[in-house]
Every structure is written in structure tokens, then in C-alpha cells.
Amino acid sequence: MNHPAEQNALRRPFPSALLDSLKAQFADRVSTAQAVREHHGRDESPFDPQLPDAVVFARSTEEVQAIVRLCAEHDTPIIPYGNGSSLEGHLLAVQGGVSIDLSEMKDVIAINAEDLTVTVQPGISRKQLNEALKDTGLFFPIDPGADASIGGMTATRASGTNAVRYGTMRENVLGLTVATADGRVIKTGTRARKSSAGYDLTRLFVGSEGTLGVITEITVRLYPQPEAISAAVCAFPSMGDAVRAVIETIQMGVPIARVEFVDKLAVRAINKHSNLTLRESPMLFFEFHGTESGVKEQAETVQEITSENHGTDFEWATRPEDRSRLWNARHSAYFAMLQLKPGCRAVTTDVCVPISRLAECVMETEQDLLKSSLPCPIVGHVGDGNFHVAMLLDPAKPEELEEAESINHRIVSRALKMGGTCTGEHGVGLHKMRFLVEEHGEDAIGVMRAIKHALDPRNMMNPGKIFAFEA
Amino acid sequence: MNHPAEQNALRRPFPSALLDSLKAQFADRVSTAQAVREHHGRDESPFDPQLPDAVVFARSTEEVQAIVRLCAEHDTPIIPYGNGSSLEGHLLAVQGGVSIDLSEMKDVIAINAEDLTVTVQPGISRKQLNEALKDTGLFFPIDPGADASIGGMTATRASGTNAVRYGTMRENVLGLTVATADGRVIKTGTRARKSSAGYDLTRLFVGSEGTLGVITEITVRLYPQPEAISAAVCAFPSMGDAVRAVIETIQMGVPIARVEFVDKLAVRAINKHSNLTLRESPMLFFEFHGTESGVKEQAETVQEITSENHGTDFEWATRPEDRSRLWNARHSAYFAMLQLKPGCRAVTTDVCVPISRLAECVMETEQDLLKSSLPCPIVGHVGDGNFHVAMLLDPAKPEELEEAESINHRIVSRALKMGGTCTGEHGVGLHKMRFLVEEHGEDAIGVMRAIKHALDPRNMMNPGKIFAFEA
Numbered sequence: 053m054n055h056p057a058e059q060n061a062l063r064r065p066f067p068s069a070l071l072d073s074l075k076a077q078f079a080d081r082v083s084t085a086q087a088v089r090e091h092h093g094r095d096e097s098p099f100d101p102q103l104p105d106a107v108v109f110a111r112s113t114e115e116v117q118a119i120v121r122l123c124a125e126h127d128t129p130i131i132p133y134g135n136g137s138s139l140e141g142h143l144l145a146v147q148g149g150v151s152i153d154l155s156e157m158k159d160v161i162a163i164n165a166e167d168l169t170v171t172v173q174p175g176i177s178r179k180q181l182n183e184a185l186k187d188t189g190l191f192f193p194i195d196p197g198a199d200a201s202i203g204g205m206t207a208t209r210a211s212g213t214n215a216v217r218y219g220t221m222r223e224n225v226l227g228l229t230v231a232t233a234d235g236r237v238i239k240t241g242t243r244a245r246k247s248s249a250g251y252d253l254t255r256l257f258v259g260s261e262g263t264l265g266v267i268t269e270i271t272v273r274l275y276p277q278p279e280a281i282s283a284a285v286c287a288f289p290s291m292g293d294a295v296r297a298v299i300e301t302i303q304m305g306v307p308i309a310r311v312e313f314v315d316k317l318a319v320r321a322i323n324k325h326s327n328l329t330l331r332e333s334p335m336l337f338f339e340f341h342g343t344e345s346g347v348k349e350q351a352e353t354v355q356e357i358t359s360e361n362h363g364t365d366f367e368w369a370t371r372p373e374d375r376s377r378l379w380n381a382r383h384s385a386y387f388a389m390l391q392l393k394p395g396c397r398a399v400t401t402d403v404c405v406p407i408s409r410l411a412e413c414v415m416e417t418e419q420d421l422l423k424s425s426l427p428c429p430i431v432g433h434v435g436d437g438n439f440h441v442a443m444l445l446d447p448a449k450p451e452e453l454e455e456a457e458s459i460n461h462r463i464v465s466r467a468l469k470m471g472g473t474c475t476g477e478h479g480v481g482l483h484k485m486r487f488l489v490e491e492h493g494e495d496a497i498g499v500m501r502a503i504k505h506a507l508d509p510r511n512m513m514n515p516g517k518i519f520a521f522e523a
Numbered sequence: 524m525n526h527p528a529e530q531n532a533l534r535r536p537f538p539s540a541l542l543d544s545l546k547a548q549f550a551d552r553v554s555t556a557q558a559v560r561e562h563h564g565r566d567e568s569p570f571d572p573q574l575p576d577a578v579v580f581a582r583s584t585e586e587v588q589a590i591v592r593l594c595a596e597h598d599t600p601i602i603p604y605g606n607g608s609s610l611e612g613h614l615l616a617v618q619g620g621v622s623i624d625l626s627e628m629k630d631v632i633a634i635n636a637e638d639l640t641v642t643v644q645p646g647i648s649r650k651q652l653n654e655a656l657k658d659t660g661l662f663f664p665i666d667p668g669a670d671a672s673i674g675g676m677t678a679t680r681a682s683g684t685n686a687v688r689y690g691t692m693r694e695n696v697l698g699l700t701v702a703t704a705d706g707r708v709i710k711t712g713t714r715a716r717k718s719s720a721g722y723d724l725t726r727l728f729v730g731s732e733g734t735l736g737v738i739t740e741i742t743v744r745l746y747p748q749p750e751a752i753s754a755a756v757c758a759f760p761s762m763g764d765a766v767r768a769v770i771e772t773i774q775m776g777v778p779i780a781r782v783e784f785v786d787k788l789a790v791r792a793i794n795k796h797s798n799l800t801l802r803e804s805p806m807l808f809f810e811f812h813g814t815e816s817g818v819k820e821q822a823e824t825v826q827e828i829t830s831e832n833h834g835t836d837f838e839w840a841t842r843p844e845d846r847s848r849l850w851n852a853r854h855s856a857y858f859a860m861l862q863l864k865p866g867c868r869a870v871t872t873d874v875c876v877p878i879s880r881l882a883e884c885v886m887e888t889e890q891d892l893l894k895s896s897l898p899c900p901i902v903g904h905v906g907d908g909n910f911h912v913a914m915l916l917d918p919a920k921p922e923e924l925e926e927a928e929s930i931n932h933r934i935v936s937r938a939l940k941m942g943g944t945c946t947g948e949h950g951v952g953l954h955k956m957r958f959l960v961e962e963h964g965e966d967a968i969g970v971m972r973a974i975k976h977a978l979d980p981r982n983m984m985n986p987g988k989i990f991a992f993e994a
Contacts, residue, residue: 276776
């Protein structure tokens with residue numbers, strides 16, 4: 053399926069001299085094999101792959117720096133590649149160039165348990181990181197659906213189910229090592245919890261989607277494993293009831309760890325995929341973290357709120373294995389939903405609105421989706437005001453993509469009108485470039501463009517993404 | 524007292540044509556009176572004022588934009604002015620120019636109680652904001668010692684006593700309106716709680732100290748007033764004991780709202796200034812927020828930790844008026860300390876280190892201070908790893924400034940060696956420019972400089988601050 057946005061970017065020539073230099077230094081860690089390039093020229097978006105000219109498997113910051121310097125000699129694009137789980141076309145090599153595969157850079161460089169921080173290489177995945185932390189009593193909370201790499205999560209400013217309590221990558225990255233387009237390596241930030249020392253370069257690179265530099269080390273915050281955890285599900289007669297319960301919970305300041313909305317169709321998909329027997333109705337998944345008594349108290353408060361909003365009694369997942377099963381099911385929702393329509397791909401929306409507008413936004417969207425011929429399950433990190441519609445389409449039918457795009461556009465416009473954003477956590481990639489302009493306006497995009505020009509004047513770093521830019 | 528850093532910046536000529544244009548538009552809201560210029564050419568740092576050529580009292584974003592455009596026609600520096608409470612020379616007009624006084628822009632533009640957000644003009648102070656919120660059941664937690672303006676707090680990435688629980692301005696600003704050097708007005712961010720929509724312009728301006736644009740509107744997060752609040756003080760035989768108790772509290776993940784360290788000398792100052800009778804020994808001030816039972820539980824856990832570290836039993840400030848008195852006393856610490864040495868001014872250090880190094884850093888500093896002839900009380904937001912030494916010096920004695928600067932340099936070097944930052948919350952201003960280079964390295968400063976060049980190529984916006992830059 054072709055990407056619907058205009059592709060004003062053209063593939064650049066790929067100089068054989070660059071390939072020779074890369075091979076001289078990286079030997080069999082450089083690949084131009086079709087299969088390898090295909091794997092690296094796509095992501096989880098519905099768009100056809102656009103292949104890089106070569107893939108290099110880097111093993112250190114110094115190697116990344118060397119690749120950047122070689123590419124700089126030839127004005128050749130560079131696309132950092134983690135686990136390939138992005139959703140908006142971030143990894144497509146629209147101008148060709150070199151994909152730097154960071155999957156071999158997955159060391160835990162330093163666990164500073166006393167400081168509640170860890171420094172890692174970008175290729176480690178969130179599950180691998182938590183596995184490495186398991187004897188420390190600490191955990192890293194950010195959990196997008198996929199088992200994404202920490203580097204990719206940093207680059208897209210990812211969040212997930214725990215963000216309502218623990219924040220997103222924006223709040224949880226303390227510092228970075230970055231290879232910049234001019235071939236330098238910089239460190240942004242220290243391990244101190246806060247700082248007023250100059251421009252916030254850390255947060256400039258967080259969410260920059262590879263367009264300003266290649267992230268080679270990340271220091272993130274960790275949290276003590278809560279003394280007590282409990283999880284529950286609660287079914288509602290309508291989406292509006294479920295969402296209103298969430299809004300009241302947030303407004304009361306209950307320090308809930310997770311609150312996830314799943315609509316009827318998504319519950320059906322999850323049941324089938326994860327072999328569960330949840331009631332097929334709009335549903336909230338909750339998790340409470342704290343002391344034994346704190347968790348009990350939170351749960352009682354929230355149960356009261358849900359009851360007032362016509363929710364069922366909580367069904368508890370008390371044993372750790374039941375909790376894991378529940379959350380694994382939630383994390384697999386994307387893949388579960390894909391199975392609702394064999395052979396389909398998904399266009400996923402990702403708006404986030406101020407919580408006071410969430411019920412209105414979700415219910416207007418529900419009405420809108422009734423008119424669609426596509427299956428469109430809805431899930432959401434509703435505590436943040438963020439929800440996703442997965443529009444399942446047949447990649448062989450362009451009219452289905454067109455329909456999905458037009459629904460997506462209406463959802464984004466609705467969210468922007470309500471004071472929200474076109475993307476809560478997936479990022480812009482290729483797919484939301486026009487929405488970004490709608491959201492920020494040309495003048496603010498102009499400021500972003502000026503920053504891009506300042507740090508990457510020759511447009512080498514993941515060119516063609518986020519906003520239109522010419523070297 | 525002259526500022527000790529080299530002043531390579533020279534005053535620029537102030538064109539009479541600019542003054543005429545400003546007067547034509549702003550009439551008696553333009554002042555060139557000596558007293559007004561003196562008031563605007565200084566801050567709470569110990570340095571002699573450096574006067575702007577004119578002060579303009581702006582009343583709207585459009586007026587700020589008009590001033591920026593007029594100044595741009597003449598390459599004239601612009602310094603935004605809030606409440607004048609910065610500590611590192613941020614407001615000194617080292618190259619002359621126009622001080623834009625924002626104190627008349629103090630409207631609350633919109634309280635969105637359901638979304639836990641408020642949008643304000645930059646001139647409103649933190650106390651005025653909380654006064655405006657008092658019937659909503661919500662509060663804004665960021666509280667630097669002074670009653671700073673929200674605009675100034677944004678520009679310096681301020682924090683205060685509540686940051687350990689609620690974060691700093693970095694975490695609490697959702698979006699900004701900014702008048703940029705090229706005469707445009709942009710909006711950064713929406714009211715959504717999270718977003719992955721492009722570069723994080725909000726956090727680029729937060730902490731940029733007026734060097735990238737003039738902030739004219741700020742949207743910040745609010746929090747529900749906790750159901751229960753309790754505060755207590757606890758005395759310790761030594762600084763090390765007090766700090767170790769804090770470290771253990773943080774590492775256990777107790778969601779403490781405030782934990783402030785005050786040394787013996789600072790307690791003496793506070794007692795005298797606020798008419799209290801606290802025991803003159805190293806001391807922690809605590810505050811707990813939560814439900815009734817949650818607060819009780821937190822307090823019990825922390826009391827156990829402090830007892831193991833040789834702390835006294837908690838002395839409770841249970842009535843709201845006692846709590847206010849306690850925290851007003853803590854907030855007045857800076858002014859209280861100044862009274863320890865009549866006629867003095869203070870050089871204040873502001874390092875922040877990873878919490879595992881805090882005890883070591885504070886105790887080495889304590890030893891170092893024993894050698895000094897200056898009174899040097901210590902206070903700190905120790906839950907964040909941040910502490911301040913106020914070095915009280917006679918402005919008529921250059922050798923005292925020299926001594927203070929050399930202590931400050933040793934404290935910063937110690938903190939940087941321990942993985943910390945030269946400023947946790949005060950910012951760089953004039954005074955920490957050389958430390959910024961030590962902390963980040965020339966390459967990272969180069970990236971900051973490139974951004975400055977991209978957004979303010981003619982160096983109009985608070986020139987001469989944060990890092991050396993020439994147009």
C-alpha cells in the first residue's frame with residue numbers, strides 16, 4: 053500500500069564509495085541483501101516498505117559515530133532502527149540511505165539502584181530491561197503495546213498503560229548520549245533528578261524521531277516495585293459510562309497506576325487472541341499500586357465511582373499470574389485486533405484530549421465509526437485522555453485505506469478542536485505530517501524547522517519525517 | 524559588586540528612534556527614569572545592577588510582540604522582567620536594551636478545573652495563582668522560596684519544596700505562548716496531558732531564561748488539594764544522619780510531598796526571622812499528602828526511618844495555621860539568612876546530585892565550609908538531591924566575594940564529579956556560565972549555541988546569559 057501523503061522527497065543516489073568504506077570497517081555487519089533491507093524498510097504501519105540501500109549493525113557509540121561521519125561525507129540519509137515496532141512509517145527509507153540497526157547494542161551499562169536510575173544502550177527492549185532489573189526491587193514503567201526498544205521509545209516519546217501514574221518518556225528520561233549529524237557525540241543531562249543548567253537538550257531529542265541525531269545511550273528513572281499491586285476489570289453498559297468513571301477518578305486525584313479502556317469489539321479480539329472470557333462490553337482494566345492498605349483504599353474509592361457510573365462489580369486478578377495474563381492480553385490488543393480481519397493491516401489513530409472532553413470525543417467518534425464498513429475496535433489509555441481506533445483494512449483495497457484515512461482525519465480534527473493533540477504517544481512519522489501543521493500552525497513548525505536546520509542542515513537524519521524540510 | 528565572570532559583552536547603542544517609537548505606542552508605560560531602570564537592572568544576586576536603557580510595561584501578547592518587532596528593527600536587546608527574584612544575574616542588562624516588565628500581565632486566562640489545568644499570563648505570582656485557585660479545590664505546587672512570577676519560574680525551570688512529589692516546571696508546564704525574536708507569536712503544546720507531536724518546543728523554552736523568546740502565556744498542571752495534609756519537623760545530631768534518612772525514604776518510594784533539610788545555622792536564622800523556637804540542630808521539615816490513612820501510614824514509615832538514623836520524635840504541625848507558619852518560615856529562609864549578617868548579600872550555590880551521593884556531597888561541603896570565614900548556612904530540597912549554601916558576604920569587601928566564588932566553584936566541581944548538575948533550580952544567568960561548560964562540555968554547548976543562532980541570530984533575547992554567543 054502506498055503512503056497517502058505526498059512524497060516530495062526523492063531517493064538520493066547511494067555512492068558505491070560509501071558502501072566500500074562501510075564494508076572496509078564493518079565487514080559482514082553491512083548488508084545489502086534484499087531480505088535484510090526489506091525488514092528494515094518497514095514498520096507496523098500499513099504502508100509498503102521503502103528500502104534503505106544498506107543496513108549496518110552497530111555495536112557501540114563510536115561505531116555509530118563512524119557511520120554518521122562516513123554518511124556525512126556523502127550526504128547520505130541515516131535511519132536509526134530499534135525493534136521495528138513504530139506505527140506511523142517512521143522507519144521507511146523514503147530517501148534511501150543507511151539503516152543503522154541498533155539491536156546489538158542492548159547492554160545495561162549501569163544500574164544505579166540507590167538512585168533509581170539505569171543507563172542502557174538503545175537496542176534493549178522494555179521487557180529485556182525489566183528482566184535485567186528483576187533482582188533489584190525496581191522496575192521501568194513505560195510500556196507501549198509492542199516490546200519496543202528503549203531507543204525507539206525515547207525517539208517517539210512513547211508512553212503506555214502506566215503513564216497516568218508514572219509519566220511518559222518525556223518525564224522519565226534523565227539524559228542521553230547522542231551522535232549528531234556533524235559527527236560529534238554529546239551527552240545531554242546528568243543523573244541528577246532535576247536541573248536548570250541550560251537548554252533542555254534531553255527533551256529536544258526525546259520525540260525527535262531520529263531527525264536530529266542517533267541516540268546511543270539512555271539514562272531513565274526507575275521506581276521501587278510497589279509493596280502491593282492489585283488489578284481488576286469492570287464492565288459498563290456504554291462507553292460514555294466507562295469514560296465518565298475514569299474522568300471522575302482522575303479529577304479526584306486517585307493515584308491510579310493504570311486505567312485502560314477496551315471497547316466491545318476489542319474485548320472480543322482480546323478474548324479470542326489471549327483465550328480469556330471477559331464480558332463483551334465496554335470495559336475498564338485497572339491496576340492499583342501502593343501499600344496494602346493504600347491499594348485497598350484506592351480500589352474502594354474507584355469501585356464506588358464505577359458503581360455510580362453503572363459499572364459491574366470489580367472482577368479481581370489477584371494472583372500475579374492472573375495479573376500478567378490480563379496485562380499481556382491488553383498489550384497484545386493490537387495484534388489481537390489485527391486477527392479480527394484475516395490478512396488486514398491497521399491504520400491506528402492516537403489522539404489525546406483534555407480529560408474533560410474525553411467522553412464527548414470518544415462518543416462522537418463511536419457515532420462516526422458506526423457509518424464505517426471497516427471493523428474499528430477502540431482501546432485507550434483513558435487516564436491520560438488518549439485513545440486509539442484501529443481501522444482494519446484490506447491492503448489490496450485502496451478504497452478501504454481512503455476510508456480509514458478520512459475517519460482518521462475527522463478524529464484528529466475533532467481532537468484538535470477540543471484542545472488536544474494528533475498523537476499522544478505514537479509520534480508523527482510520515483503519516484501525521486499534515487496533522488502536525490494543523491495542530492501547531494506554520495509559525496511553530498517554522499521554529500521546529502529552524503532547529504532541524506541548525507542541527508542537521510544537510511537533512512541526513514531520518515529525512516522526510518515529522519515535517520517537510522529541504523536541505 | 525562587580526560580576527566576577529568576564530564581561531565580553533558590550534553595551535549596545537540605544538537609538539533614540541526606538542525610544543520615540545516606543546513612546547508613541549506606549550506613552551507613559553515607557554520609562555527611562557533612573558529609579559525604574561535601576562529596579563529592573565538587578566535581581567537577588569549579589570551583583571551590581573546593570574541598567575536597561577528603557578523599561579516598557581506590557582499588557583498583552585500583542586504588545587509584547589510589538590515591542591519585540593520595534594527592538595528587532597534596531598537590534599536592541601530585550602530582557603523579560605517578572606518579579607525580579609532571580610538569583611544568578613539573569614536580569615542584568617549587560618548589553619543595555621529594553622526591559623519588558625510583565626507585572627501588569629497577571630490575568631488568569633482560564634481555569635480548567637475538570638482538566639486540572641490553568642492558563643495564566645506570565646506576571647502572576649505563584650501565591651496570586653494559588654489565591655485565584657482557592658475555591659476550586661486545586662492547587663499549583665511549584666514553590667521557589669520567593670513569590671516569583673509564573674513566567675520567571677518557567678524561564679528558569681524553577682522547582683521548590685514540593686518537587687520531590689509533584690515535579691518541577693519541566694514536568695508541570697503543558698504549553699506556552701511565546702513571542703519569538705523574529706516577531707512572531709507561537710503556541711507550543713496543547714492542553715492534552717501528553718503528546719508525541721513533533722519537537723518539544725515547550726520544554727525548549729522552559730529553562731531558556733529569556734534567551735529564545737518572551738513567554739506571554741503559560742498553561743500548567745494543577746493538583747487536587749489532598750484530603751489530608753500533615754507536617755512535622757525532626758532534629759538530628761548530624762547532617763549525615765538527616766541526609767541518610769532522606770535517602771532511605773526516597774529509595775523506599777514513600778510518596779512524600781516535601782522533605783527539606785535545614786542546618787543549624789539556618790535554623791537559627793529562621794527562628795529569629797519567623798519567631799519560632801525550633802531546636803538549633805540539623806533538621807528535616809516533612810509534609811505528607813494523601814488520604815487520612817495514607818498520610819498516617821507515610822508518617823509512620825518515615826518516623827521509623829528517621830529514628831533509625833538518630834532523629835528525634837516528630838514534632839507535628841497539625842493545625843493549618845501551624846503548617847503555614849512552618850512553611851512560610853522555610854520559604855523565608857533566604858531572607859532570614861541574609862539577616863545573619865546585617866548589610867550582607869549572598870552568593871547561593873544550587874548543586875543537585877544523584878541521591879546516592881548526597882550524604883557524601885553535603886558532608887564534604889560541610890567540612891569545606893568550616894574553613895571559611897563567611898557565615899554559610901545550608902538548606903536543601905534534599906529529596907531531589909538539591910541543596911543550597913548561602914555564602915553571606917560584605918559587598919564592600921571584594922575578598923569575601925572571591926572566597927565565596929571559590930567555595931562555590933569547589934561545590935560545583937564536587938557535584939559534577941558525583942554525576943550532578945551545577946544548578947538544580949536557580950538557572951545559569953550570568954553567574955554559572957563557566958560551570959555550564961564544565962558540566963555539558965563544549966560540544967553540547969555547541970548544540971545549544973546552534974539553537975540560539977537558529978531562533979535568535981542577532982542575539983536580541985537576553986543577550987550575554989547562559990553561554991557565550993555572538994551574533
